[in-house]
Amino acid sequence: MESADTDRVFQSYGRCCKNELFFVDFYDRFMGSSPEIRAMFIDTDMKQQRHLLRNGIMQLILHARGMPGSKLRALGESHSRGGYNIRPDMYGTWLDALMDTVRKHDPEYSDTLASAWRRALQPGIELIRGAY
Ligand code: HEM
Structure with a gap:
């Protein structure tokens, strides 16, 4: 992936993270997508979880920028x-x-930015999903 693309994703993520409601909104959507997914977070401390996810998405982006995938x-x-x-x-x-x-x-946000996001995150997601 071109580093100009991962730069744009990195900057987009920076704009998103300026508002802490980003992660609240994400989990509202994600948990709202199915009762099965909601049930998986029933005992979760969501304040802590939002914080952990903030770092997890950063790890996905850093992986796209060439960082080894140990985390x-x-x-x-x-x-x-x-x-x-x-x-x-x-x-x-x-x-x-x-x-x-x-x-x-x-x-x-634009459609080209959205496809840059999807391309950037895919290898890291495959790494996590592939460990199933
Ligand atoms: C690539 C996408 C994902 C990332 C980056 C991610 C990231 C994280 C991180 C950083 C944690 C906390 C660290 C840990 O417990 O290992 C976590 C916990 C968790 N994730 Fe994910 N996750 C992803 C996808 C998913 C999906 C698809 C589900 C499905 C429901 C899910 C469900 C959970 C659950 C149930 C926990 C534990 C919550 C608890 O401690 O109660 N994650 N995730």
Whole structure:
């Protein structure tokens, strides 16, 4: 992936993170997408979870920029069938919820920016999902 593209994604993420409601909105959407997904966060401290996800998305972007995936491998482990048991088909829902939230929060959102986001995040998501 071109580094100009990952730069644009990195900057877009910076604009999103300026508003802490970004992560509130994300989890509202993601959990609203199915009762099964909502149920997985029933005992979760969401304030802490939002904080952890902020870092997790940063790890996905850094991976697109060439950082080795060791932190992502740990997420692969925790999300695998021996951990939270996150089925591989749930990651599409996750990414769609994220992109809806970026569209709402980034004033510079465009369709080309959205496809740069999806391309940037895909290898890191595959790493986590592939550990299932
Ligand atoms: C690539 C996309 C994803 C990223 C970057 C991500 C990131 C994270 C991070 C950083 C944590 C906390 C660290 C840990 O417990 O290992 C976490 C926990 C968790 N994630 Fe994900 N996640 C992703 C996809 C999903 C999906 C699709 C689900 C499906 C529902 C999910 C469900 C959970 C659950 C249930 C927890 C534990 C919550 C708790 O501690 O109660 N994640 N995730």
